[in-house]
Amino acid sequence: MTNQPDTFKKVISHAKEYGFVFQSSEIYDGLSAVYDYAQNGIELKKNIREYWWKAMVQMNDNIVGLDAAIFMHPTTWKASGHVDAFNDPLIDNKDSKKRYRADVLIEDYCAKIETKIDKEIKKAEKRFGDSFNKDEFISTNTRVISYQDKIKSVLSRMGKSLENEDLDDVKALIEELEIADPLTGSKNWTDVKQFNLMFGTKLGASAESAMDLYLRPETAQGIFVNFLNVQKTGRMKIPFGIAQTGKAFRNEIVARQFIFRMREFEQMELQFFIKPGTQVKWYEYWKEARMKWHLSLGMGSENYRFHDHDKLAHYADAASDIEFKFPFGFKELEGIHSRTDFDLNQHQTHSGKKLQYFDHEDNKSYTPYVLETSIGLDRMFLAVFSNALTEETLENNTTRTVLKLPSVLAPTKAAILPLVKKDGLPKVAKSIVKELKWDFNVVYDEKDAVGRRYRRQDALGTPFCVTVDHDTLEDDCVTIRFRDTMNQQRVKIGDLKSIIENEVSMKNWLKKM
Ligand code: GAP
Numbered sequence: 001m002t003n004q005p006d007t008f009k010k011v012i013s014h015a016k017e018y019g020f021v022f023q024s025s026e027i028y029d030g031l032s033a034v035y036d037y038a039q040n041g042i043e044l045k046k047n048i049r050e051y052w053w054k055a056m057v058q059m060n061d062n063i064v065g066l067d068a069a070i071f072m073h074p075t076t077w078k079a080s081g082h083v084d085a086f087n088d089p090l091i092d093n094k095d096s097k098k099r100y101r102a103d104v105l106i107e108d109y110c111a112k113i114e115t116k117i118d119k120e121i122k123k124a125e126k127r128f129g130d131s132f133n134k135d136e137f138i139s140t141n142t143r144v145i146s147y148q149d150k151i152k153s154v155l156s157r158m159g160k161s162l163e164n165e166d167l168d169d170v171k172a173l174i175e176e177l178e179i180a181d182p183l184t185g186s187k188n189w190t191d192v193k194q195f196n197l198m199f200g201t202k203l204g205a206s207a208e209s210a211m212d213l214y215l216r217p218e219t220a221q222g223i224f225v226n227f228l229n230v231q232k233t234g235r236m237k238i239p240f241g242i243a244q245t246g247k248a249f250r251n252e253i254v255a256r257q258f259i260f261r262m263r264e265f266e267q268m269e270l271q272f273f274i275k276p277g278t279q280v281k282w283y284e285y286w287k288e289a290r291m292k293w294h295l296s297l298g299m300g301s302e303n304y305r306f307h308d309h310d311k312l313a314h315y316a317d318a319a320s321d322i323e324f325k326f327p328f329g330f331k332e333l334e335g336i337h338s339r340t341d342f343d344l345n346q347h348q349t350h351s352g353k354k355l356q357y358f359d360h361e362d363n364k365s366y367t368p369y370v371l372e373t374s375i376g377l378d379r380m381f382l383a384v385f386s387n388a389l390t391e392e393t394l395e396n397n398t399t400r401t402v403l404k405l406p407s408v409l410a411p412t413k414a415a416i417l418p419l420v421k422k423d424g425l426p427k428v429a430k431s432i433v434k435e436l437k438w439d440f441n442v443v444y445d446e447k448d449a450v451g452r453r454y455r456r457q458d459a460l461g462t463p464f465c466v467t468v469d470h471d472t473l474e475d476d477c478v479t480i481r482f483r484d485t486m487n488q489q490r491v492k493i494g495d496l497k498s499i500i501e502n503e504v505s506m507k508n509w510l511k512k513m
Contacts, residue, residue: 008327011386012258014401018460020044020385021259033255033263040460041381043411043441045266048380049245051409052268054506055293055513056243063241063270064234068222070215070247077198077214079350080221080343085314087194089162089170090253095186101254102170102192105179106158110151111329117147159310167192197250199263215249220372222246223271224343227368228355231273238357238368239282241272245377257328259378266377273368275359276341282371283318283338289513290322290334290373296512297406299387305330315342322375324383333383334375341367384409388461403461404484408509413440413500414464415457421446429468432478432493440500458483464500 015021020041023030037045057065077083089102120143125132138144154177161169170192180187198217204210216222223242230242245268252261259265274282287306294304302325309319316337324333344355344367356365388405407413416433418425426446433444443462445453450467457465465481472478472493480499481488491499502508 007389008258008386010391011327011382011389014389014403014459015041015258015385018403033252033261035259035262035378040411044384044405044409044461045377045381047409047411048384049266049268049377051297051506051509052293052375052377052380053243053245055510056241056268056270059510060241062236062239063243063272064230064236066223066226066230066242066244067246068219068226068244070249071203071213072216072221072225074211074213075350076221076225076347077217079346080224081314081346082198082214082217083196086197086217088197088253089167089192090195091171091174091192092190093181093184093186094188094190096181096184098181098183099253100181102167102174103158103162104254105174105182106154106170106177108182109177109179110154113147113151114329117144120144120147156310163311167194195253197252199249199251216247217250218248218374219244219246219267219269220271220374221343223269224347224355224370225351227271227273227344228353231357236273238359239272239274239278241270243268243270245269259382260326260328260331262378265379267374268377268380269372269374271339272371272373273357274371276366276369279317279338279340279369279371283320283336286371286373287320287336290336290375292513294322294324294333296509297384297409298512299384299406303387304333307332313337315339326382327386333379334373337372337374339370339372341369343370344368400455400458402458402483405461405463406509407463407483407504408506410461410463410504411441412443412457412460412462413504414442414466414496415453415462416442416444416466417450417453417468418446419450419467419469423470424473425468425470428472429466432466432468432496436497436500439497440504454481454486463503466496 018040019038022036022038024034024036025031053065057063090099091102091105092099120141121134121137124137124141154173157173158170161173168191171189174189175187178187199215201213201215202210203213223244226242230236245266247264248267249264252263255261255263272282272286291304295301305323307321307323309321312319317340318338320336321332322334322336323330348355348367355367357368358365384405388403390402390404392400392402394400414436416429418429430444433442436442447453454465463483467479467481469479476493477490478493478496479488480491480496
C-alpha cells in the first residue's frame with residue numbers, strides 16, 4: 001500500500017462501502033466519534049469477542065464471566081478515583097480555537113521522529129541489501145540513536161510532569177519542541193488544563209429527586225463490586241478471574257481516528273484476583289498470555305510491541321500496553337495493569353462492606369491483589385481490519401482488493417455460487433447453503449458473472465467461494481476457491497463441511513497459542 005494517510009482513508013471507505021462500519025446517525029450528518037456496526041461489521045466484531053471469550057473464559061477453569069449493568073451507584077466512581085482523577089490534559093490553540101490533548105500532541109511529535117527512524121532503516125536496507133542487520137544498525141547508527149534518545153527524553157519528561165500534575169511543564173515542553181497546531185501551524189497555546197472524561201446522566205423522574213449518575217468509563221468496576229458475590233457463589237479459589245465484555249463511555253476530546261478512539265466503545269476485560277506479593281509473576285504471565293493470543297491470529301509479530309508505562313494510572317504499580325502497528329503508527333491496543341488492592345480497598349472504604357478473601361491454606365483473610373487485561377473490541381476490530389486490507393496487482397495488471405482477515409474471524413465463511421442462474425444449478429447451490437448454514441455463516445449469490453462475484457467476496461474477506469457448475473449435476477463435485485491464493489480445487493460436496501471447518505474452527509486457531 002501507499003503512504004499511511006492514504007491507507008487509512010482506504011480502510012475507512014472500505015469499511016463503509018462493504019457494510020462494516022457506518023458513521024452514527026449519518027442522515028443527520030453524523031455524531032462525532034460514534035459509529036454503528038453494519039451487517040458485516042457486526043459479524044466480525046462478534047467473532048472477535050467470541051475468540052477472546054473462548055480463550056479467556058471457556059479455556060480457563062479458574063475464570064468465569066459476568067455481565068454487570070452500565071449504570072452503577074455513583075459512589076462507585078468516587079471510590080474508583082474516576083471522579084477526581086479520570087482527566088485528560090487539554091490545551092487550546094488561541095488562533096484556531098481548536099482543542100487538543102496535550103499528551104497526544106507530544107506523542108504525535110515523537111511518532112514523527114519514529115517515522116524518521118523508519119526512513120533511515122529503509123535507506124540502509126537498500127544500501128546494504130542481503131547483508132543488512134537491522135538490530136545492529138539500530139543499535140549503532142548515530143542518527144538513529146540520537147532520534148531514539150530524543151523520543152525517550154521527551155516521553156519521560158512528559159510522564160514525570162503528568163504524574164506530578166505539573167501542567168505548566170507540559171505546556172513548556174510543547175513550546176520548547178515548537179509543536180504547532182496540526183491544522184493551522186499556529187503555536188499560540190493556552191495553559192494546559194485537566195478535563196474529566198465521564199459522561200453524566202440522571203436517574204429518576206423529577207428534577208429534584210433525580211440521582212446524578214455516570215455512564216461507566218470502564219467495565220472493570222462492575223467486576224470489582226461483584227467480587228465477593230462471584231467468589232462466594234462460584235466457590236472460587238484464588239487465583240481466579242472474572243471476565244466481562246461490554247460498553248464503556250468516555251467524552252474523548254481527540255476523536256479523529258475513526259473507531260480507534262470513540263466516545264461509546266466496547267471493552268473486553270479480565271480482572272484476575274491473586275495473593276498479595278505474587279503480582280510480578282502474574283503480571284509477566286498475563287503479558288505473555290495476551291501476546292500469544294494476538295500472535296495466534298497470524299497478523300505478523302513485527303506488528304506488535306510492548307510499551308511499559310513511565311506514567312502509571314492512579315491504581316497501578318506496573319503497566320504495559322500491547323501496541324499494534326495501525327495505519328497511523330504503533331498505538332495502544334491493549335493494557336495489562338497490575339492494579340494492586342487499590343480498587344477492592346477503595347470499595348471497602350466507601351461501601352463499609354468487607355471485600356476480603358479467606359485463604360484456607362494460609363488460614364488468614366486478605367484483600368486480593370488484581371491483575372487486569374483490558375482490550376478495546378473496536379480497536380481490535382480496527383487492527384484486524386486495517387491489517388487485512390490488501391491491494392494486489394495481478395498478472396494481467398489489474399488490481400484485486402482483498403480483505404485477508406484471519407478466516408476464523410471472517411464474517412462469512414463461504415459464498416455458494418451457481419455458475420449460471422439456470423439449468424438447475426441454483427437449486428443445487430441453495431441446497432448446499434441449506435446444509436452448511438447449520439455450522440457456518442454462508443451466503444448464496446447468483447448475481448453478475450462469477451469473476452465479479454469472486455472479487456466481491458474477496459473484498460468482504462470471505463475465505464471460500466464454492467461454485468456449482470454443470471459437471472456438479474453429474475459428479476456431485478464443486479469448485480472451491482481459496483481467497484488468499486485464488487487456487488481452485490475440485491472437491492466432493494460432502495467434503496465441504498470438513499474442509500471449511502478445518503480452516504475456520506476456533507479450536508484450530510486457539511491451539512496455536
Ligand atoms: N480498565 C482499564 C482501562 O479501562 P484503558 O487503558 O483506559 O484501561 C483499555 O482502556 C482499553 O480500552 C485500551 O487499551 C483501548 O483498547 C480501549 N479504549 C480505551 N479508550 C477507548 C476509546 N475512547 N475508544 C476505543 N477504545 C478505547
